[in-house]
Amino acid sequence: MIEKIDLSKLTAQEKQELLQKLSEEKKDGDRKRRDAYESLRMDYMYRLKDRLTRYLEDGRMFKAWLRGETESWMSVMREYGKLKNGDEQLGFSLSDGDFKVHVKGAKVKKFDERADVAEKRLVSFLTAWVADSEKGVSDPMYKLAMLMIQRNDAGELDYKSISRLYELESDFNDPEYSEIMQLFKESNIVEGTAINFYFEEKTKYNVWSKIEPSFNRM
Numbered sequence: 001m002i003e004k005i006d007l008s009k010l011t012a013q014e015k016q017e018l019l020q021k022l023s024e025e026k027k028d029g030d031r032k033r034r035d036a037y038e039s040l041r042m043d044y045m046y047r048l049k050d051r052l053t054r055y056l057e058d059g060r061m062f063k064a065w066l067r068g069e070t071e072s073w074m075s076v077m078r079e080y081g082k083l084k085n086g087d088e089q090l091g092f093s094l095s096d097g098d099f100k101v102h103v104k105g106a107k108v109k110k111f112d113e114r115a116d117v118a119e120k121r122l123v124s125f126l127t128a129w130v131a132d133s134e135k136g137v138s139d140p141m142y143k144l145a146m147l148m149i150q151r152n153d154a155g156e157l158d159y160k161s162i163s164r165l166y167e168l169e170s171d172f173n174d175p176e177y178s179e180i181m182q183l184f185k186e187s188n189i190v191e192g193t194a195i196n197f198y199f200e201e202k203t204k205y206n207v208w209s210k211i212e213p214s215f216n217r218m
Contacts, residue, residue: 059213067195070103090193098202105195109159114187119149119157121180122165129172141171159188 010018074092077083083092090105126145133139145168148161166181199211 055215066197070195070197074103090195100200100208102198102200103195104198105193107190108192108194109188110191111157111159111162111184111187112189114183115157115162118180118183118187121176121183122149125174125176125180129174141168144168162188 005018074083077092078085083089090107091103093100093102095101122145126142130137130139130142133142135142137143145165148165149157150161151157162184165184169178169181199213200208201211203209
């Protein structure tokens with residue numbers, strides 16, 4: 001039971017001491033709650049980071065294993081005539097019972113240093129071209145061309161975007177533009193092969209459903 005205190009019987013000094021004591025107890029309680037919160041926060045973050053690190057490592061190991069096994073299997077398929085020889089066919093689909101896998105490969109195309117020169121020449125060309133355009137910078141062709149040379153977060157030009165610039169060659173109908181497009185084409189190189197994997201499984205209703213390895217789709 002909490003002992004009741006008759007404040008009317010306390011002197012001013014005693015009241016001041018009591019107030020100070022209560023204030024210190026409150027601060028101590030707040031500090032303990034804050035320490036408990038920080039401890040729980042630290043524990044949560046440590047466990048989360050630890051599990052996430054192991055999850056990512058498992059994912060990287062699985063991906064490396066999957067690519068190695070798939071490349072070996074593709075060699076077997078080529079040997080038995082199930083795939084075209086060389087790099088003509090980079091993917092396949094297989095199913096076994098209620099499980100299916102799709103392997104899709106594509107050449108990774110990038111640009112060498114000549115694309116930087118082509119980009120600068122294109123900007124200069126567009127700046128001069130738009131100066132003579134009635135619509136100015138609001139001209140759809142100008143806006144499209146400028147949009148296509150925007151670089152991604154890695155500071156690289158997008159192959160598909162640059163390819164769309166080739167389609168504008170007849171619209172601009174200018175030797176300088178044609179030369180710039182030729183320079184872009186010459187700067188295009190194949191850097192490697194990207195292989196993506198897609199999985200499916202049959203539901204209880206006998207319908208194929210995608211298996212999404214993405215964490216947020218699980």
